[in-house]
Amino acid sequence: MPIAASPSPRRPIAPRALALLLLTTSVGAQETWTPNVPKTWDPTALEDFELPLARPEFSPRHIDPDHYAALPLRTVWRSYPVYHPDHEPEGYRDELRSKDPEPAFEPSDLHDQQDWIAAGRLVFHAPIDFDGPIFGPEQVLDPAWYEQFEVPTTTEGILPFARWVIREKGRLELGNLSCAMCHTRVLDDGTPVEGAQGNLPFEQLFAADIRRAAAPEPILRRVLGTLADVPWNDVQPSAKAPMTDLARQLEAIPPGVQLRQGTTLQAPARTPDLIGIADRRYLDATGFVRHRGIADLMRYAATNQGVDLLARYGDHVPATGTDQPPPPGEGWFTGTRDRYSDDQLYALALYIYSLTPPPNPHSLDDLARRGEQVFERESCTDCHPAPLYTSNQLVRAPGFRPPAEHFERYDVSRRRVDTDPELAMSTRRGTGYYKVPSLRGLWYRSPLGHSGSVKTLEEWFDPRRTDDDYVPSGFVPADPARRPVRGHRFGLDLSSDDKRALIAFLRTL
Ligand code: HEC
Ligand code: HEC
Structure with missing residues (x-):
């Protein structure tokens, strides 16, 4: 079932999350809720939304508001579940191929808070890259791939980490690198939990890409460098170490831990649980990002889905490996060519605040x-x-x-x-x-x-x-x-x- 057509069951907002919302939207009562979309790329707020790095001279200096505004906006396309080949309904993909491309996020159609939350869920699931990286149609249509990498699927046989997308009539693409790709956990009983610490074997799959030379070596090295180079510390997977060594280092990173951009092969980051995040004052294991209200969560999503790669760390811009970001719209790395709109980020943040934990089977005995x-x-x-x-x-x-x-x-x-x-x-x-x-x-x-x-x-x-x-x-x-x-x-x-x-x-x- 397409998530655009059937939004998540309407979830009540947790009391503390609601308190934060009310604080930040300056609206008195829930009945009179109106969207109050803050400005994501606000120069004053950007100055101190991140903590300085341990060596402050290398703290990121983000792109200026003009550059940010000039990045093309992302379209949230209507998307469809990916099934394990043994569970895919007969003729499923042929039917999808006959559909028209359809933008699914339309702020003028959103009337109340629940609508915004449901739209935020679409953003959570919206891919920002297509037919790769990490895996593509060839992999998800091969039953052996699920077995080899122990890729979890839900009780319905759905792979909850990626979506089929139609951006062009007749052409089905596998969309990935959505928030859901890393922030969805399939529990042992096959229940998917959105927002929980993910369990896609992400880095094993990345390592497999390297081992089968899914792309030419210079490109794979640039990917690793964009993610993990820390030149002032002489950490440069882009330049050193044989490719097989790099693959081996990625294989050491289990599901639920990631070489998220800005971490290293020696120190990747555990994927955090996003459920209950409204109560957390600092984001990331290192407390790198402050969480003073909904606008900071929006900034977090914007930077972490690509815009931080355009920042200057000392004289190092991760997206290029030089001291200059690419012109707006021209980056080669996922997430650096475009950005979310403020409306999308606001809806996404409301959705994340609305997440509740799965029912706990452990009682206080x-x-x-x-x-x-x-x-x-x-x-x-x-x-x-x-x-x-x-x-x-x-x-x-x-x-x-x-x-x-x-x-x-x-x-x-x-x-x-x-x-x-x-x-x-x-x-x-x-x-x-x-x-x-x-x-x-x-x-x-x-x-x-x-x-x-x-x-x-x-x-x-x-x-x-x-x-x-x-x-x-x-x-x-x-x-x-x-x-x-x-x-x-x-x-x-x-x-x-x-x-x-x-x-x-x-x-x-
Ligand atoms: C490629 C995997 C990946 C994708 C895609 C991804 N995240 Fe994350 N996310 C992580 C990892 C890993 C961390 C931990 C980073 C750290 O601790 O330094 C994280 C941290 C976070 C945090 C901080 C939470 C906390 O309590 O510290 C938030 C909020 C978050 N992600 C939201 C999002 C949203 C929203 C999206 C989509 C717009 C997204 N993430 C996309 C992997 C991912
Ligand atoms: C001085 C502060 C402090 C005290 C006291 C403390 N913790 Fe922690 N705890 C931390 C910090 C900081 C971390 C994160 C460490 C890291 O990841 O490097 C942590 C992590 C944890 C974790 C891992 C959680 C996760 O999500 O990874 C558990 C479990 C935990 N603590 C339980 C306890 C228990 C039980 C006690 C008492 C026996 C305790 N802690 C005492 C500060 C503390």
Whole structure:
């Protein structure tokens, strides 16, 4: 069924999310809700919506408002589900091919908040690239591909990470790189959860592209460089290392962790759960982006779907590898040639605020209640206080000495957790900090930690994870292949009974 024709079941907006909306839309009561679309590329707000990088001289300087305004707008096309070949209805794609191209996002048709949220869901699913990268029609129509890469599909046999799109009559394209591609999780029972930590084996598929030379080597290197070059740190996958080594390093990145642009092969980022995001004051594992209201979430979506690649980090522009961005509309990299409209971003942000978690099968039974006491006794609440289970603070990574003014501008904890500093210190998203993540929704997400180094809570609280010869179950950089998961020693020395209870409690959140 096309999502354009049947918007998501109308979801109530969570109370805290609603409070944030009301704050930012300056409307008194829900009945009188009117859209109040902020300006995404507002020069004043852009000045401090991101934290400075650990080496502030390399903090991104974004394109100016004229350049932003000159980027062509993205069209949200009506799109259709992709089925596993064994589940595809007879004649399905032939029927799609006979359809007319149809823009699906039309602000003048949106009458109330629910309409805007439903339209935001279309933006969430809207591809920003076609017939690749990562995978294309050839892959999704081959049953062996799903088996080889353990690509999850829903109970209905749908691949929820990509969509069929008609932009030109008679031509069916596989659209990907939508928000849904990375931010959808298929649970073990086949339920898709939009907004949850994704579980498409993204980097395994990227590695496979490299191994089968899906594109010429110089192009693949440019892709890697655009994503992960940090020239001031001598990190340059675009220039160095044999291609097979790069593929091997990508293969070390499990589903739910990604070489998101601005991270590196040594320190990719765990895909966060977007459900409950209205309550989070900092976005990204490193707290790189401030979340002061809906406009910042809109800015986040704009930058992270390509516009950050046009920024200057020192004299390095990721989209070109030079000190200049391409002229508006001319970028070669996905997301750098066009942009979302403010209306699309506003609808998208409303949709993300409206997301609610799947029903939790874990109840607060006796064991979990005892675990709650352990949680309090062990002072986990200092950093993970109820009801959000995060203090929304930033914690300094080892080696980072913040300038004094940070303690006034940002909510910086005086405490430390001493987890691996690489992502915080050495990447284009590295602020020198890690934020305290919320512990809500732990039961349906994995892997854990800023780079997703462990897969289970049992392992997070296993003291062996800090041993020198420990091999974690989640992300481990390929070179060296073994790396202990250091830091965050809280709870490691509990008795096995207390640990069992604590974990049972955490799964109820
Ligand atoms: C290619 C995969 C990918 C795509 C596409 C993608 N994201 Fe993400 N997203 C990530 C990863 C990985 C992170 C974690 C980055 C970090 O921690 O530095 C992230 C982080 C975020 C965050 C920060 C959340 C938090 O609590 O820290 C938000 C918000 C977000 N994404 C929204 C979106 C939206 C909206 C879209 C579509 C417009 C989108 N993302 C597209 C992979 C993706
Ligand atoms: C001093 C602050 C602090 C204290 C105290 C603390 N944590 Fe954390 N916690 C953090 C930070 C910061 C992270 C993220 C670390 C990283 O990813 O590098 C984290 C991560 C976690 C994670 C992984 C969550 C995820 O989504 O990846 C769990 C689980 C967790 N903490 C549980 C606990 C429990 C249980 C306790 C008490 C036994 C506790 N924490 C005490 C700051 C703290």
